[in-house]
Amino acid sequence: MSSSRHTKMKIRKAKRADFEGYLKLKMSEKRDLSRYLGININYAPKRILKREFKDALKSIKKFLLIAEEDKEIIGYLEGVQIIDNYQKTGYIYDIFILKEYRKKRFAIDLIGKFTNLLKKRKIHKIKLGVNPKNKRALNLYRKLGFKIAHYEMEKKIK
Numbered sequence: 001m002s003s004s005r006h007t008k009m010k011i012r013k014a015k016r017a018d019f020e021g022y023l024k025l026k027m028s029e030k031r032d033l034s035r036y037l038g039i040n041i042n043y044a045p046k047r048i049l050k051r052e053f054k055d056a057l058k059s060i061k062k063f064l065l066i067a068e069e070d071k072e073i074i075g076y077l078e079g080v081q082i083i084d085n086y087q088k089t090g091y092i093y094d095i096f097i098l099k100e101y102r103k104k105r106f107a108i109d110l111i112g113k114f115t116n117l118l119k120k121r122k123i124h125k126i127k128l129g130v131n132p133k134n135k136r137a138l139n140l141y142r143k144l145g146f147k148i149a150h151y152e153m154e155k156k157i158k
Contacts, residue, residue, distance in 0.1 A: 008068075009106070009109070012068070013066070014076070022066070025075065025096055062078075063077070063081075063117060064076065075101060076110070088121070088125075089125045089126070092127070093128075126146075127149070129152065
């Protein structure tokens with residue numbers, strides 16, 4: 001008898017007790033991104049990340065979803081609902097899955113859970129930003145129905 005795809009996989013809202021596991025993922029993300037982009041990425045200090053984590057848990061407009069396998073935190077999605085004069089939109093600020101768990105549908109399931117939470121709030125559009133060099137992520141987002149709506153550019157001021 002074959003086992004299911006994610007026998008002990010779970011997507012859920014974050015809890016206070018998740019902070020240390022979340023912090024480990026943030027540090028893994030920093031290392032991966034620094035290596036990928038060839039630059040040193042600086043993240044906020046632990047105390048600021050902890051404050052932001054607690055704020056996300058308290059806010060009704062912010063979402064912090066956790067992906068677990070065998071009770072180990074292996075990924076997360078940070079999102080927010082944005083309501084302005086014109087529309088209600090969900091925005092994915094960050095999504096990260098540990099390298100050894102990628103290509104196993106965890107990102108798809110995190111985005112699916114976020115989508116369902118937005119639908120319950122009558123929000124029918126999701127936006128996100130992605131590095132144009134990240135072909136794997138671009139392909140995933142296209143597969144999930146995301147389309148390029150505009151380009152965002154930046155310039156360092158010296």
